[in-house]
Amino acid sequence: xxxxxxxxxxxxxxxxxxxxxxxxxxxxxxxxxxxxxxxxxxxxxxxxxxxxxxxxxxxxxxxxxxxxxxxxxxxxxxxxxxxxxxxxxxxxxxxxxxxxxxxxxxxxxxxxxxxxxxxxxxxxxxxxxxxxxxxxxxxxxxxxxxxxxxxxxxxxxxxxxxxxxxxxxxxxxxxxxxxxxxxxxxxxxxxxxxxxxxxxxxxxxxxxxxxxxxxxxxxxxxxxxxxxxxxxxxxxxxxxxxxxxxxxxxxxxxxxxxxxxxxxxxxxxxxxxxxxxxxxxxxxxx
Amino acid sequence: xxxxxxxxxxxxxxxxxxxxxxxxxxxxxxxxxxxxxxxxxxxxxxxxxxxxxxxxxxxxxxxxxxxxxxxxxxxxxxxxxxxxxxxxxxxxxxxxxxxxxxxxxxxxxxxxxxxxxxxxxxxxxxxxxxxxxxxxxxxxxxxxxxxxxxxxxxxxxxxxxxxxxxxxxxxxxxxxxxxxxxxxxxxxxxxxxxxxxxxxxxxxxxxxxxxxxxxxxxxxxxxxxxxxxxxxxxxxxxxxxxxxxxxxxxxxxxxxxx
Numbered sequence: 001x002x003x004x005x006x007x008x009x010x011x012x013x014x015x016x017x018x019x020x021x022x023x024x025x026x027x028x029x030x031x032x033x034x035x036x037x038x039x040x041x042x043x044x045x046x047x048x049x050x051x052x053x054x055x056x057x058x059x060x061x062x063x064x065x066x067x068x069x070x071x072x073x074x075x076x077x078x079x080x081x082x083x084x085x086x087x088x089x090x091x092x093x094x095x096x097x098x099x100x101x102x103x104x105x106x107x108x109x110x111x112x113x114x115x116x117x118x119x120x121x122x123x124x125x126x127x128x129x130x131x132x133x134x135x136x137x138x139x140x141x142x143x144x145x146x147x148x149x150x151x152x153x154x155x156x157x158x159x160x161x162x163x164x165x166x167x168x169x170x171x172x173x174x175x176x177x178x179x180x181x182x183x184x185x186x187x188x189x190x191x192x193x194x195x196x197x198x199x200x201x202x203x204x205x206x207x208x209x210x211x212x213x214x215x216x217x218x219x220x221x222x223x224x225x226x227x228x229x230x231x232x233x234x235x236x237x238x239x240x241x242x243x244x245x246x247x248x249x250x251x252x253x254x255x256x257x258x259x260x261x262x263x264x265x266x267x268x269x270x271x272x273x274x275x276x277x278x279x280x281x282x283x284x285x286x
Numbered sequence: 287x288x289x290x291x292x293x294x295x296x297x298x299x300x301x302x303x304x305x306x307x308x309x310x311x312x313x314x315x316x317x318x319x320x321x322x323x324x325x326x327x328x329x330x331x332x333x334x335x336x337x338x339x340x341x342x343x344x345x346x347x348x349x350x351x352x353x354x355x356x357x358x359x360x361x362x363x364x365x366x367x368x369x370x371x372x373x374x375x376x377x378x379x380x381x382x383x384x385x386x387x388x389x390x391x392x393x394x395x396x397x398x399x400x401x402x403x404x405x406x407x408x409x410x411x412x413x414x415x416x417x418x419x420x421x422x423x424x425x426x427x428x429x430x431x432x433x434x435x436x437x438x439x440x441x442x443x444x445x446x447x448x449x450x451x452x453x454x455x456x457x458x459x460x461x462x463x464x465x466x467x468x469x470x471x472x473x474x475x476x477x478x479x480x481x482x483x484x485x486x487x488x489x490x491x492x493x494x495x496x497x498x499x500x501x502x503x504x505x506x507x508x509x510x511x512x513x514x515x516x517x518x519x520x521x522x523x524x525x526x527x528x529x530x531x532x533x534x535x536x537x538x539x540x541x542x543x544x
Contacts, residue, residue: 166386168377
């Protein structure tokens with residue numbers, strides 16, 4: 001009896017697991033397929049390098065890409081150092097007590113807070129209280145807050161995974177705590193930290209809600225790199241092009257191409273992350 | 287002729303949090319000799335050896351009573367610099383723990399951190415210490431390869447070389463052979479005999495034959511009924527193994543428990 005049932009269970013399990021994988025893979029392929037199929041004819045090099053023209057029915061998305069990259073950079077400048085340093089402090093220096101556990105739990109929970117809440121917070125703090133106005137600075141800081149918990153959690157995880165023997169060995173040679181961290185712990189944790197950083201940044205890059213109230217503009221005739229000015233961004237542009245435009249059917253191609261560019265930017269970031277990880281790991285081994 | 291005493295623990299006790307792990311331990315560590323600490327699992331051997339370079343404090347909150355002295359000075363005194371203490375009292379761990387770097391970089395690591403900048407000196411140091419642990423001939427053609435490419439026994443000898451590279455006076459060895467095969471173990475034991483001429487060694491070992499083979503002095507630890515480690519007997523190794531004074535020691539070395 002059981003000898004008959006065992007192979008059946010094996011097969012069912014395999015079918016369930018493999019089927020799930022197949023389904024997820026298919027979904028991804030369909031999404032990518034639809035996006036890229038519909039952007040054919042619009043997506044081109046000149047689309048990337050031109051300004052939108054004729055009431056955003058023609059032209060490209062150059063200033064919109066610049067806006068997204070700019071706001072993402074600002075968010076990274078704020079979130080990467082604070083996030084990584086916080087993780088190092090929490091994992092290496094802070095003592096493990098009820099207080100720090102509460103802080104850790106809060107950080108974990110922050111990662112699950114809906115992004116629109118960050119948007120409202122950014123509006124209240126950066127736009128109003130700190131008087132930065134609706135600007136790329138306010139939006140960048142808001143996005144920075146959004147990626148902080150992801151960066152902190154991933155960096156802490158990476159630091160925790162460094163084998164204790166690397167620390168012990170270094171301490172036993174008479175290294176100070178910072179020397180141990182700098183020489184033996186952080187280099188080993190670096191690939192994990194970078195992964196967290198890139199994940200956090202790419203999450204911020206694709207968000208719409210946090211920038212909606214804090215700085216993104218429907219359309220700007222001039223591109224400005226001033227921190228006080230508003231900006232255009234890919235996710236919001238995509239939203240306008242697919243729901244708010246006066247000629248939605250006419251700009252379908254632009255909407256899909258915008259989506260394709262956003263996907264490729266994310267993919268690009270992830271490829272960069274993998275490359276950095278790969279070189280780091282290779283450097284470690286030699 | 288009296289043998290100078292390099293380190294000494296005087297009525298030393300150590301607790302993790304509120305729980306005492308070892309209590310009232312007094313014994314001398316003789317210069318340029320090997321002192322073995324033996325005893326059953328959980329008797330505080332590792333805790334005790336880690337008290338000599340204050341590694342216990344890295345893991346948890348500890349408190350202590352009594353003293354451990356190095357050259358007459360209490361290493362638990364308030365003005366002790368932990369960094370310089372750990373430079374003087376090096377350590378080799380149970381599991382070989384080379385750093386994820388090349389063989390050469392593992393040796394250069396300590397001297398570099400402590401200020402050695404000259405490339406040629408560092409290169410010389412690599413050869414010097416690898417020769418000292420009898421590893422040079424085996425690895426001289428692959429110094430730039432990862433330390434993980436070595437076998438377990440080679441890794442442990444590399445770790446000993448790394449510990450020696452900062453010129454400690456004392457080398458603590460916490461069951462250095464427990465993860466190694468018998469041949470690698472013998473190599474480490476030969477090495478210890480060789481090193482003893484220049485350095486003072488304290489070794490924790492599970493292996494009584496090992497203690498009998500290599501050590502000059504042996505301390506036997508056991509736990510009392512409340513699971514606190516204490517020193518039962520200390521003396522010249524030959525006497526401990528041939529003529530133990532305590533019944534517990536006799537029972538342990540004859541294999542009746544542990």
